[in-house]
Amino acid sequence: MRLRMKFRHRAIVMSVAGALTVVYLFLSYTGFMPKMFSSHKDKLKEFMDKNPLSFSFKRWKLNEGQCRADFSVPKDVTTTQDLADRTDFNTYTNGLYNLPHAQLKDAAYGPSLKPLNVIIVPHSHLDPGWLETVDEYYNRKVKFILDHMVRKLHLYPDMTFIWAEIIFLHRWWGSQSKLIQEQFHELIKSGRLEIVSGGWVMPDEASTHYTTVIDQLMEGHQWVYETFGVKPTSSWSIDPFGHSGTMPYLWKQSGMSNMVIGRIHQGTKGRMAMEKSLEFYWKQFWSKSESDDILCHVMPYMLYSLHHTCGPDKFICAMFDFRKIPGEPEFSVIQPITDKNIVNKAKELYEQYRLKSSLFTHGTIFVPLGDDFRYDHIEEWDQQYENYKKLMKYMNSKPEWKINMKFGTITDYFNEMKQAVKSSSFPMQELSGDFFPYSDHDKAYWTGYFSTRPFDKRFCREVETRLRASEILHSIALAYSRFWKIDYKFLQRAPRLLKEARDNLGIFLHHDAITGTSKAYVVEDYEEKLLVAFDNAIQVLGSAAQFLLTKGKLDNIPSIFEPELTRASFKQASMHQKITPTKEGTRLVLYNPTSHLRSEFVEVIVDSVQFQIKDSKRKDIPFQINPVFTSSTEVDRNVFEIVFLSEILAFGIETYTFQIINRTPNSFWSKIVIYNTQELIIAPELKFEQEKPRHRGYLNEAIFIENGQIAAEFKSISGLMTKWLDKTNNKTRETKIELEFKQYTSRGSGAYIFLPTGPATDMLEGLPVVRVVEGPFCTEVQAVYVNLYHRVRLYHHPGVQGRQLLIQNALDMFVLNMRDREPIMRLETGVRNEIGNFFTDENGYQFIGRKRHSAHEQFQSIDRNYYPVTTMAFIEDGKTRVTLHTGQAHGAASLEEGWLEFMIERQLLYDDERGLGEGISDNKLTMTKYMLTVEHYDTRDFEDKFTFPSMQANILNEFLNNPILKLYTPINSEIVSPNFVPLKQPLPCDIFIVAMKSLYKSDLAYNGTSLVIHRKGYKCGYPTQGLQCPNDEVNIADLLPDVSNNDVKETSLTHLATKQSNIDLRNLQVPPMELKSYVITTGRK
């Protein structure tokens, strides 16, 4: 038997006023209804007739003719996918790959030997947390490295050093004497000490979102420029486990023109070496401008450590690491250079350099001289310097070797190689794409870390969202404080709180943090820092909202507004706070952190149902009452979830008052149907509609939920979805979508590596309790398993919110024995995506096509076909696109036609031998969020290399990852305005305000407002109904009402270079897919 729950929307145009057309939609309850629901149906209809919901829409429609971002890949650009197609990935033990070196006799002693420049680049790789915490590393090692560096570079006037991790330099700098600071300045000025990248950390490139990558880069760049006047020109990203195609664009926009990367598949390195493309111009798929390209160098050997940098033979290279510290294992084997051994030693090294240079075309190589946390002992400085000086002197004096060897920085290298390339006839290659997945040796794929510790990946997203939102609202509060000439009291504290939040979030972008690849106790240290950032952001948000809503009339610090979502500790997922309606009225404050109009149903938890909700116009707002369950079958008698419709303009704040009343509230109790149990316990005073529990005999019943746009079918035996129906344009299109939970069993997986025994097997045990909660505003199916709570919610909204299914999972790996298991959520769909093609985002910025690779050996087709996903992945054929949006980073794959899966957790007993030394067994109850959309598109015009989401998908994803933020206060004072509306008109749909934040100098003096805007690419031809944004200019003047045009400058991404002055905030020019960055300098604070 099929259970139907049906709502129809009937649209009636009510009034036309100027450009604004207000459409009222009455939700009515018509159509076929099985007998058993008739009582519910009548009540619902009665309720809706009394409580018409008004959805106000501007009739903005996307003009297909103006569809801005349809690009096609230039045919002559090689992609990393092309490269993969001609690569032999069958790699060998110990990372010994066939790199096409020249024969030694030709490379080092041939008759036509060309001059060779060798630049030795001393460096130390400094992880802000991995086996130890960031503080332990700093105190035990990093501060000594910096102390010694100043001393020794002062002593050795031709020695050089490069420094990447600004988090450490920033910390050290504050405790230095004037003299040391001056010496440091001298080193920078002389060019012997180079700041490379200049970000707060060296970020992971798989799981990070581009907004925060920019944030940590800006944080580093602003400080480096303020302190040293330096604008970094080369990026140094040698340890992240695979490389994204978005980073080169961000580095280039930030003023860097060169970059070095390290870890890409060793097979790919071999192929690139063969094609002489280990150095190439990295192009964006979508960009036709050469100014977006950046010169990239791929380190040819396996690692950045000394053993892997002098040439192909790591045993020879190891002999040229002269660190000799008593007690260390290498102590007895290291042979310093002497007059006796120099002849042989120099020859050995010379040959390695010549072999290395045979992989390049221009006769210049650089040789990194360092490793993790090197140069922490002062002796090492002397040991490396003195021995290399002897080698340089000897080798440079051998005219027949034609070698010139010296110390230098990475930019020295790029400058010299560019000169050499200019005079050579060999053109530089161009390449588009990315370098995932990464493999170092033994056919092991580093695709596990995309999904390791999802608790923290979700935590990071919640912090990102809140920090971005609070930075924006803080900047608006500052601008209005100047405009209104009213003091913003919280200004004393906000900059420090924001700075701490940025720094803590920045640390978490480190390539051993968000990746989940640190020791468990280090993970806790990160989590504590994330919690501080989370709380700080909320404090600033509350205070800014308080200032804007009260025009500074309330001095309460901290603010009177409490966050609705809190984290009790760093080990727990965020929890909704219970809101208590009062006689005086409790205010719920909703803030929209996006530049688009939000008409959305929102939820809050309340402890009574005898109240009314009044919006900012004092209109009585109807609400739906949903049950909160205390067990799988028992409804809480004191706590409820309520759902009501909110509408908030761009960056606006709306308040809703929850006031206890004596009369019947304007509310509707939802209906509960429970399956696979005989029990449903509801206290008699609760007025939920209910059916007799459906036990035996109902196992094969289909559960059907629908709104006016879409519908979905579920199996009552599992509570899992089986089908999607699209009902728009007066036709019904059905798409098979069977959602399943499975698990892989590890045969060698660890924090980094994914290595399953074979295909995924069933994960769910037993018959779940399945609950259906139905109401006028939303309907949902909840499946309660022993180890998993899975819920799918459909909103009865005529706009974009009604175009998707919201999926939430809570997974506990400890309830059942899930050791060495890697659970996945898989969609088996009817989409005929050819040969497993699918698309994943790269850091949320752009989308790249993935092609399924065949196996090296049995089962290897699983782990090597996993890719990182930050915000969404989709599969498509010529007609249908199925997109899974995500609220946290995961690994994803499409292993068979029509399949799309996300790995949602990992519990692993064993270490995977990449240095961590432990497995992953600190799993926590993890709550994750997704949206599912299905879109139909009737042509076969689709790309396989890159594409764009639809505009609807972009907007939904933006809303998922930037939810409406909720605060509340028991104080219902007239002083608190009902709303704050800074922008009357939303920005175009494709515009995303990446950041708007107040910049502060080291002494926390205000240094202007930073504004970064992204115009997103989107694919035309998909449905656009429900989109509520105009298609005209980007006008944000009202957000900053105290600013005149001549205070606005367009700059490089991190504001180190000015591009144009006198920019008009009423009409910002942002081309499709590009980022634009501005600094607004007016104001006294």
Ligand SMILES: [Zn+2]
């Ligand atoms: Zn590292």
